[in-house]
Amino acid sequence: MPSPTTGFWTPVALSRDLPAGTVIPARTAAGSIALWRSASGRISASADRCPHRGMRLSHGFVRGETLSCIYHGWSYGQAGNCLRIPAHPGLTPPETIRVATHDVEETDNVIWVAVGAPASKPPRLDDLTPLRSLTAFAGIAAIEAAAGAKASNVGLVEIDASTGTVCLLLSAWEDGQTLIHVLLKGDTGPEAGIGASRVAESLRRRAEDLQKKEVAQ
Secondary structure (H helix, E strand, C coil): HHHCCCCCEEEEEHHCCCCCCEEEEHHHHHHHHEEEECCCCCCCEEEEECCCCCHHHHEEEEECCCCCCCCCCEECCCEEEEEEEECCCCHHHHCCCCCCCCCCCEECCEEEEEEEECCCCCCCCCEEEEEEEEECCCCHHHHHHHHHCCCCCCCCEEEEEEEEEEEEEEEEEECCEEEEEEEECCCCCCHHHHHHHHHHHHHHHHHHHHHHHHHHH
């Protein structure tokens, strides 16, 4: 969970949702990011804003080992430095043209982005299999209430369902929404996966209802 003193890791996506050569938007407490995987499979997390005209880089495209803005094609490397400006093909872009980047780690098929300077590596999820992600219009407290369980220090909530244990890996957003990554413990067959997905969707509805009631009071 977030640490106000040392920074923390945020689980922003599942590995399956970011194939090689793609970019997707993601969110952390530090703001929006462009999460991308190069053609060779390396993952990077860049600030979601091109320094040129402010276009979202998550709307761009990956070419080889670079991320390119969809507006004028300015291309950036994994360190955030500008490598190419199509309107000036003979120009070597100055080092001052760069996008901010964040530390990113991929472990146990979950992608984590650092906010601040965490004191350690992201937590391991060795015995869990990621299934899917969904967004709840509710905070973590409402999700815990709906689940009848508290999140662990890494943001995991365990639910005992008829098809097995379902784990929810939570990532809070500043606007009161929560990103939920659904993970399975033990049986990962089709029936267990469908059951876990239904459990997560039902819990999301309950949490959102609780959140609405709290706001209405």
